[in-house]
Amino acid sequence: MSIEIAPAQTATVQQEHNLGRIVYRFRQTPLSLVGLAMVVFIVLVGIFGPFFVPFPEDTTGNTRMEARLSEPDDTYFWGTDEVGRDVFSRTVVATRTSLLIAVIVLVIAIAIGVPLGAISGFMGGYVDEAIMRITDIFLTVPALVLAMAMATALGSGMVNAMIAISLVWWPGFARLTRGQVLALREQDFIESARAVGASSPRIIFRHVLPNVLSPVLIKASTDMGFAILVAAGLGFIGVGVQPPRPEWGVMISEGRNMLREAWWISVFPGAAMFITVLGFNLLGDGLRDIFDPRMRQ
Amino acid sequence: MTDPLLEVRGLKKYFPVRGGPLRRVVAYNKAVDGIDLSIMPGEIVGLAGESGSGKTTVGRTILLLTKPTEGKVIFEGRDLASLNARELNRTRERMQIVFQNPFSALNPRMTVRTLIEEPLLIHKMGNAKERDQRVRELIALVGLNDEHLNRYPHEFSGGQQQRIGIARALALNPKLLILDEPTSALDVSVQATILNLLLDLREKLDLSYLFISHDLGVLRYICDRIGVMYLGRIVEMASTQELFEKPQHPYTISLLSAAPRPTLQQNRHEIILQGEISQSAIGQGCRFSPRCPATQIDTCKTDEPSLDEWREGHRVACHLTHQNLPLNIVTVSGEIYTGE
Numbered sequence: 001m002s003i004e005i006a007p008a009q010t011a012t013v014q015q016e017h018n019l020g021r022i023v024y025r026f027r028q029t030p031l032s033l034v035g036l037a038m039v040v041f042i043v044l045v046g047i048f049g050p051f052f053v054p055f056p057e058d059t060t061g062n063t064r065m066e067a068r069l070s071e072p073d074d075t076y077f078w079g080t081d082e083v084g085r086d087v088f089s090r091t092v093v094a095t096r097t098s099l100l101i102a103v104i105v106l107v108i109a110i111a112i113g114v115p116l117g118a119i120s121g122f123m124g125g126y127v128d129e130a131i132m133r134i135t136d137i138f139l140t141v142p143a144l145v146l147a148m149a150m151a152t153a154l155g156s157g158m159v160n161a162m163i164a165i166s167l168v169w170w171p172g173f174a175r176l177t178r179g180q181v182l183a184l185r186e187q188d189f190i191e192s193a194r195a196v197g198a199s200s201p202r203i204i205f206r207h208v209l210p211n212v213l214s215p216v217l218i219k220a221s222t223d224m225g226f227a228i229l230v231a232a233g234l235g236f237i238g239v240g241v242q243p244p245r246p247e248w249g250v251m252i253s254e255g256r257n258m259l260r261e262a263w264w265i266s267v268f269p270g271a272a273m274f275i276t277v278l279g280f281n282l283l284g285d286g287l288r289d290i291f292d293p294r295m296r297q
Numbered sequence: 298m299t300d301p302l303l304e305v306r307g308l309k310k311y312f313p314v315r316g317g318p319l320r321r322v323v324a325y326n327k328a329v330d331g332i333d334l335s336i337m338p339g340e341i342v343g344l345a346g347e348s349g350s351g352k353t354t355v356g357r358t359i360l361l362l363t364k365p366t367e368g369k370v371i372f373e374g375r376d377l378a379s380l381n382a383r384e385l386n387r388t389r390e391r392m393q394i395v396f397q398n399p400f401s402a403l404n405p406r407m408t409v410r411t412l413i414e415e416p417l418l419i420h421k422m423g424n425a426k427e428r429d430q431r432v433r434e435l436i437a438l439v440g441l442n443d444e445h446l447n448r449y450p451h452e453f454s455g456g457q458q459q460r461i462g463i464a465r466a467l468a469l470n471p472k473l474l475i476l477d478e479p480t481s482a483l484d485v486s487v488q489a490t491i492l493n494l495l496l497d498l499r500e501k502l503d504l505s506y507l508f509i510s511h512d513l514g515v516l517r518y519i520c521d522r523i524g525v526m527y528l529g530r531i532v533e534m535a536s537t538q539e540l541f542e543k544p545q546h547p548y549t550i551s552l553l554s555a556a557p558r559p560t561l562q563q564n565r566h567e568i569i570l571q572g573e574i575s576q577s578a579i580g581q582g583c584r585f586s587p588r589c590p591a592t593q594i595d596t597c598k599t600d601e602p603s604l605d606e607w608r609e610g611h612r613v614a615c616h617l618t619h620q621n622l623p624l625n626i627v628t629v630s631g632e633i634y635t636g637e
Contacts, residue, residue, distance in 0.1 A: 191402075
């Protein structure tokens with residue numbers, strides 16, 4: 001069944017405006033600081049990396065057959081692949097692609113899920129029932145299968161992959177928001193807003209949604225890592241980002257047959273992905289501990 | 298004689314209880330089961346009762362925050378049920394509520410300024426400058442100052458939060474405030490300051506209050522008249538002095554006898570009620586009869602007593618009183634209380 005009620009968290013809301021306290025709590029959880037540092041590093045690489053890579057042309061279709069399968073050395077820091085492209089340049093440029101996919105997927109998922117969840121929890125009754133059943137249906141569809149189906153029907157590509165991931169991602173946000181709203185709905189300030197004559201849209205947007213923001217952001221942070229993984233998975237099976245544009249999943253896939261002769265083709269993009277996902281997860285866990293200690297498992 | 302500001306007639310609020318696999322309505326929780334009440338301009342009327350007596354529901358139903366199952370709420374001569382949504386919103390300007398838990402009644406994401414300004418915004422009152430003026434006026438009225446406006450609710454003490462709640466409720470210049478246990482979440486020392494603030498505000502702004510509380514001491518201090526509720530009905534209604542000096546209903550008598558006193562000795566006059574307040578008592582006979590400490594007569598088990606005038610301005614819902622029979626209630630120490 002889909003009925004899950006997130007624990008009420010409103011008591012912790014009161015601490016959130018206190019910046020000093022947040023900084024302090026952050027310091028108390030060293031792992032979240034590590035996560036934060038990793039995320040900051042990855043994001044900087046994603047934004048500025050492509051301007052500084054040694055072989056930017058390798059990411060747009062250039063091949064260098066004379067240097068194929070070079071081991072990592074001074075010229076090619078992380079070696080070259082089957083057609084002589086610099087793995088380092090491609091891995092760095094792929095960072096931006098992965099981050100972009102994940103951010104866009106989450107923005108779409110939040111844009112769909114949060115309002116639906118809020119309406120569902122706030123209105124209750126048949127509206128709630130209808131929205132939650134639709135949510136359930138979307139939850140049953142695996143991202144990979146949907147993306148493959150869409151690739152067959154509409155063609156492979158980054159945009160279709162993002163749409164496919166977003167479509168299966170929003171139910172998580174809808175259910176999280178609904179649970180939060182159910183708890184909030186009992187609060188007197190909602191009743192108070194009604195007593196002074198506030199309309200339902202006003203109550204939802206001014207009184208309910210601002211109070212569910214922090215759990216949503218926490219989930220978004222943790223989900224960044226998972227979204228990157230799913231996007232890479234789609235790239236790996238060939239229905240995601242299309243070559244020659246570099247993407248971690250695609251790169252791992254390209255190198256998987258030569259793992260014994262040229263391990264560097266798959267291992268470096270894999271490591272980059274590992275660090276990114278780990279960073280976002282640590283950060284997400286840290287944020288959750290700071291804002292919402294009761295959600296800790 | 299002037300017309301009452303608020304008149305409530307035969308107000309009922311039943312909440313459906315669902316059960317079984319099909320979630321059908323199997324019973325009703327009769328939170329409010331036929332209440333008559335009137336509040337004159339400038340009057341403070343108290344509603345007393347233990348938890349589960351339906352006193353909070355009365356407040357919310359009067360404001361139409363929940364729809365009454367039956368009955369009329371007449372405010373300033375107009376039946377609220379006959380108003381359309383817009384007229385109802387206009388009426389809400391004149392009738393506001395202050396909640397029990399001040400922290401939960403204030404949106405933690407809004408500054409005090411936004412909280413107090415919101416009602417003005419919703420009702421499109423004045424321009425930005427006039428609203429700012431009004432917000433400053435209100436915050437001063439409840440004994441806080443301008444510096445507090447840019448802070449968030451959690452930065453205040455319980456008493457201060459309640460003052461903010463009151464300022465918000467007063468923003469629209471209401472005539473009637475429903476005070477739902479406004480002091481019971483506060484420390485005793487703070488309670489007194491809030492009560493005095495409320496009394497001051499009544500003088501200054503010509504307000505009327507419906508003061509809902511389980512605390513008889515608080516009600517005695519602030520109210521002109523008090524109604525005692527039991528299981529969704531008012532069982533006794535009288536002026537404060539009359540109620541405390543000449544309580545007639547066995548329930549009122551037990552409540553008064555159980556009120557804490559500032560002494561270390563055991564209260565010898567206390568009457569201990571058996572059992573718990575329970576919806577199952579509604580049906581046949583007097584709903585208080587399963588717990589009634591008085592010597593009951595047959596009618597108590599068969600007929601529901603109506604709230605009739607016992608003497609001028611004092612109404613009681615008890616067969617014994619209606620028939621001038623002695624109550625014969627036995628206190629802890631074995632004394633017998635006849636009700637005379």
